[in-house]
Amino acid sequence: MSIISTTAPEDAEGDVAAIYAKDERDLGYVASHTRAMSVNPEAYLAWEQLVRAIVSQLGMRRYELVTLAAAQGTHSEHCRLAHGRKTLPLIEEDQLERVARDYHDADLSEAEVAMMEYAERIGRDAYAMTDADSLRLRELGFTDREIVDITLAAAARNYFSRAIQALAVDVDVPPGLSDRLRGALLAPL
Template identity: 55%
Template sequence: MTILRTPDESEVAGLAAELYAEDREHLGYVPSHTRAMALNPEAVRAFEALIKSVAPGLGMRRYELVTLAAAGALRSTACRLAHGQKSLKYIDAGELERIARDFRTAGLPADEVAMMEFAERLSLDSSAMTEADAATLRDHGFSDREIVDITIAAAARNFYSRSLHALGVEVDVPPKLEPDLREALLAGMADRPAQ
């Protein structure tokens, strides 16, 4: 439970109220992470702008795969669940469940596995990475721009997930998330070291 006092919907105004309204419209509720991060709504909009600068170049499927890999490595329950729900727009539920359990054995193309491994490695120990890590992406056909976008997408997830961890933000379970998928999203993090 966070130490932050997060305002109720009736108490917010301006940009924070816009963020609450957008979540209410798209999700049907305002998650805890929005309530916490909306204390600095300008930072939320800057984060969204960053994501909008990388996601289209990767495609939303690949952006979500990178996000899920990074969130799993970080043991970010909030981001795994939220992006598990978002991923259903781009990935079939059965495939997503297999990916969530273990993306390496989910039947993904080799380039998507390499991309997710890169995001996972960045999230676990970026200081140990070398040019060989990016070269692996190039060997799988990614352009320089795509390599940069994969890196930014994974690093951005680190920023957001680690912020939620540091602030002790309560984890919301998206109400529309099916129990089997929810369990797979969480089980896929079980063998990762706590971060």
């Protein structure tokens, strides 16, 4: 449980109320990570703008796959669960469960697997990456812009995951996840 005092939904005003309202519409409740990060609503809104800028070019499917892999690299249960739910409209549940357990064996394209390996590595050991890591993406047809956007998506996930982990934010289990999918998303990383 985080020591950070957050605004109760019924007491939220201004930007915080707007941020909370989005969670209410999307989830039916205000997520713990939203409450914690909304302590600085300007930073939270800037974060959302960054994500929109990345998704607008990368596309939602690629963004969510990168996010799941980066969250795996940072061992973020928060982000694996939240983005598992966000990925459900994009990928059939049985395939998403396989992606969560081992994306190498989930009937993804070679390019998608390489993209996820790259994103996971950013979460795990970006300091050791070299040109060879991005060269693999280039060899599979990714443009410079796509490589940068994949990198930004993974790095942004690292920022958010590490911030909520450092603040000891409670892990919420979003509605709409079957027991099997939840188990796959929470399996030891």
